[in-house]
Amino acid sequence: MSGYQPSLFDGADTAGDQAVVRFAGDFAGWQRAARRHLAAAVPPEAIWWQPAPVSFEAESDAAAARASERPGTIRVPKRFVELARAAACHSAPDRWALLYRLLWRLTHGERHLLSLAGDSDVATVSGYAKAVRRDVHKMKAFVRFRAVDEAGYETPRYVAWFEPSHDIVAYAAGFFVRRFANMRWSILTPERSVHWEGEGTPWFSPGADRAQAPGEDPLEMAWQTYYESIFNPARVKWSAMRSEMPVKYWKNMPEAQLIPKLVAGADRRVATMEAARRDTDTLHCGPRPASPAAVTEAAAEAYPAFSLERLAARAALCRNCALCGPATQTVFGEGPVDARLMIVGEQPGDREDLAGRPFVGPAGQLLDRALAEAGIDRQEIYLTNAVKHFKFTPRGKQRLHAKPDYDEVRACRPWLEAELGHVNPATVITLGATAARALLTREIAVTRERGRPIAWHGRTLWPTVHPSHLLRAGETNGPGYARFVADLARAATE
Amino acid sequence: MNTIDKLAILADAAKYDASCASSGTSRRSSRDGRGVGSSEGSGICHAYAPDGRCISLLKILMTNFCIYECSYCINRNSSNVTRARFTAREIVDLTLDFYKRNYIEGLFLSSGVIQSADYTMGQLVEVARCLRVDHDFRGYIHLKTIPDADGQLLADAGRYADRLSINVELPTRIALADLAPEKDHRTIKLSMARIRAKSDEHAEARRAARRVTNQRPKSADLGRFAPAGQSTQMIIGAEPSTDADILNTSAELYSSYRLKRVYFSAFSPIPDSSSRLPSQRTSLVREHRLYQSDWLMRFYGYAPHEITAGADDTPADGMLDLDIDPKLAWALRNRAYFPVDLNRDDRERLLRVPGLGVKSVNRVLAIRRWQKVRLDDLVAMKAGVTKAMPFIVCAGHRAGAGELASPALRARFAPPTAAQQTFDF
Numbered sequence: 001m002s003g004y005q006p007s008l009f010d011g012a013d014t015a016g017d018q019a020v021v022r023f024a025g026d027f028a029g030w031q032r033a034a035r036r037h038l039a040a041a042v043p044p045e046a047i048w049w050q051p052a053p054v055s056f057e058a059e060s061d062a063a064a065a066r067a068s069e070r071p072g073t074i075r076v077p078k079r080f081v082e083l084a085r086a087a088a089c090h091s092a093p094d095r096w097a098l099l100y101r102l103l104w105r106l107t108h109g110e111r112h113l114l115s116l117a118g119d120s121d122v123a124t125v126s127g128y129a130k131a132v133r134r135d136v137h138k139m140k141a142f143v144r145f146r147a148v149d150e151a152g153y154e155t156p157r158y159v160a161w162f163e164p165s166h167d168i169v170a171y172a173a174g175f176f177v178r179r180f181a182n183m184r185w186s187i188l189t190p191e192r193s194v195h196w197e198g199e200g201t202p203w204f205s206p207g208a209d210r211a212q213a214p215g216e217d218p219l220e221m222a223w224q225t226y227y228e229s230i231f232n233p234a235r236v237k238w239s240a241m242r243s244e245m246p247v248k249y250w251k252n253m254p255e256a257q258l259i260p261k262l263v264a265g266a267d268r269r270v271a272t273m274e275a276a277r278r279d280t281d282t283l284h285c286g287p288r289p290a291s292p293a294a295v296t297e298a299a300a301e302a303y304p305a306f307s308l309e310r311l312a313a314r315a316a317l318c319r320n321c322a323l324c325g326p327a328t329q330t331v332f333g334e335g336p337v338d339a340r341l342m343i344v345g346e347q348p349g350d351r352e353d354l355a356g357r358p359f360v361g362p363a364g365q366l367l368d369r370a371l372a373e374a375g376i377d378r379q380e381i382y383l384t385n386a387v388k389h390f391k392f393t394p395r396g397k398q399r400l401h402a403k404p405d406y407d408e409v410r411a412c413r414p415w416l417e418a419e420l421g422h423v424n425p426a427t428v429i430t431l432g433a434t435a436a437r438a439l440l441t442r443e444i445a446v447t448r449e450r451g452r453p454i455a456w457h458g459r460t461l462w463p464t465v466h467p468s469h470l471l472r473a474g475e476t477n478g479p480g481y482a483r484f485v486a487d488l489a490r491a492a493t494e
Numbered sequence: 495m496n497t498i499d500k501l502a503i504l505a506d507a508a509k510y511d512a513s514c515a516s517s518g519t520s521r522r523s524s525r526d527g528r529g530v531g532s533s534e535g536s537g538i539c540h541a542y543a544p545d546g547r548c549i550s551l552l553k554i555l556m557t558n559f560c561i562y563e564c565s566y567c568i569n570r571n572s573s574n575v576t577r578a579r580f581t582a583r584e585i586v587d588l589t590l591d592f593y594k595r596n597y598i599e600g601l602f603l604s605s606g607v608i609q610s611a612d613y614t615m616g617q618l619v620e621v622a623r624c625l626r627v628d629h630d631f632r633g634y635i636h637l638k639t640i641p642d643a644d645g646q647l648l649a650d651a652g653r654y655a656d657r658l659s660i661n662v663e664l665p666t667r668i669a670l671a672d673l674a675p676e677k678d679h680r681t682i683k684l685s686m687a688r689i690r691a692k693s694d695e696h697a698e699a700r701r702a703a704r705r706v707t708n709q710r711p712k713s714a715d716l717g718r719f720a721p722a723g724q725s726t727q728m729i730i731g732a733e734p735s736t737d738a739d740i741l742n743t744s745a746e747l748y749s750s751y752r753l754k755r756v757y758f759s760a761f762s763p764i765p766d767s768s769s770r771l772p773s774q775r776t777s778l779v780r781e782h783r784l785y786q787s788d789w790l791m792r793f794y795g796y797a798p799h800e801i802t803a804g805a806d807d808t809p810a811d812g813m814l815d816l817d818i819d820p821k822l823a824w825a826l827r828n829r830a831y832f833p834v835d836l837n838r839d840d841r842e843r844l845l846r847v848p849g850l851g852v853k854s855v856n857r858v859l860a861i862r863r864w865q866k867v868r869l870d871d872l873v874a875m876k877a878g879v880t881k882a883m884p885f886i887v888c889a890g891h892r893a894g895a896g897e898l899a900s901p902a903l904r905a906r907f908a909p910p911t912a913a914q915q916t917f918d919f
Contacts, residue, residue, distance in 0.1 A: 116871075285559045285571045328687045
């Protein structure tokens, strides 16, 4: 790179007691100079950084130059390179000295320096990088292309005029390449311009004049219409808009020309709307559909009276307790109506609540495995729960199971009794304390009473543990699990 | 009617949807494609309207004809507004033309319900398909999902869209039944549950593929399902639900359906509005406090009841303090929790300090691995030092016990009431 003169090594320039380092005034140029001086152990206070203009041909293959360089022996945190790359675009003249000072400190016993957000060098460089990133972000946001016909092409070229606050065109160019890779475009700015021909690499040219950019694009009328229509006059927030879209950008944004008019008319539009409330029953778009509840009820009525299907459809609309509020849906029992064995759990869990079917979550899968080992065919039994809605406590993006209380169990009991009445099983297995209690209407100690039949209203009731208990205890294979399988097998055969 | 006239009507009809987010989707560029578009994680607001809202997407309705009669909606069946309908081609062309000029990040397409839920949803999906498949469009697509629409349509919607959303509309079941008779929370939640179940399925397939190949699978190989997740919106202040109702419903929805966002839209008057609605618009401050509370729940570990509890955590009227932010309000109600020691206390406690955001807390934790945290560090990192000072201990600073207990502490942060204001005469 021609702009670079390693002054310390030819001893040409000094400024006071500082050596003047001339370098190509961009990140790559500074990086090369900084590597040399760091390797020669030149301390920050001994250097006067003197950037030279970057030549545009050089910049276009800066990436190629970077790739061909030997990897250095200087190790710095990755975050420093990211910060430095951004801060190098800042317009502050002291940025080069600041970056070298940081580099020096990072490599002289303060490797953790960037963790110290309160350090004044770190705070300054972070501030520079933040200002540059904001400028880049605004460039990505506020560049407005105008389509112009280009001789020899069927598609237009898209040309924009933009005025950034910092020297960010090269830094931001990649974004436009990735986004508009299959278009031909140019972004003209006062300092330098960038162009893309639909393939290859972007090329740069010197700064341009606003007059070189196209003056209009017919599509801007559509865009202005959109801007005008999407604005809600009842929520004018003048300062919020100006802090996000500073006035300095407005002159190059076609939609911003409408702002004064929109703001001036807002209050009047709102007052008109607020005054003009009325009742009307004239429909303009045809007949209204039935309500979802009416649809569900009608579907329930379509099933034969006293059928399990009608019962399930009616349960879908149950509001006997407050659990229907947070839960997604009623999870009714499932299985053949002539099943000889019914298994009653506590309540649906997260997965059951989403799927609308009992025992499909982790506990259900464990139950499936246990049933298979106990020689029971899931297709031949009736599976249900004491409570038909999932009770939970929200915790971020998870739902934590909450134990249903007595009133909720009691509110759901009519459904359970109706299921028992329809299926009329000889044997009922209850999983866990809640299910046992729902049927026996007394507290029972499952661990003591499990594995023994209880005569109950002409049926045999076998209490055992809930599979979720085995999951929590980590007993998915050991003796606890084996005992659960034995409980199931015994209840099914005796 | 020409396209621009339709645009005026169908953008006006869409503006009550607060969301314009274009962030958090899969990273992609058009370099290996034939169309336009990219997304790099964070969204971009291409303009701001004078209402302070970001304009990131072309947010329009396919049509504002609607057979539903939702009192709060400008497009309800009985509303005397001009009706219009875009063709799929018009929407596709507008999206691509706007995108190529760098006006937008993509499309947010919603619609009034015409004929049936399935028919409407099918039309929306066709627009997304045309953009993605016919034009290889790699920008952002947000599709509004019509509750009750068929499962295959939903799967297709998830394949083409980055985000799906279904508006829960109002915070309580009863309010919704009252104001929107054709909608109900049950069917809305069933649709949200289907979306979450599909997302879970895809995430599981991806994990399984990774277990086999030990590599990050290409999303193209597995198909995709709404990589930017699902969101919803509630209208605030159109009926008497409290802030506590709103936050509880939000917490339930976040946890149940893994929503990316719950948006709040302060009720504002619409043309030809129903007399069943309040005549006055809802305070934008209330909406702002709800968003702050939403942030506290999602990033700071607050439970909804902590945010809306009254003094000394007694039950209150369930409304947020409009004068001070909810984090400061919690701190003032729970002074025994403080002071928090910046050099000793854990992250969870640091996050409760008013004036310290997640970023500042992370920086404090990074500093204290190497040296003591000083008040000057907070100043240098531009944290909310004035707000934090009464609640913290750090090197060179100790909150006075008297100050923390002082009844005057609240007055320092709350704007003076009209009676306390003095004027130069």
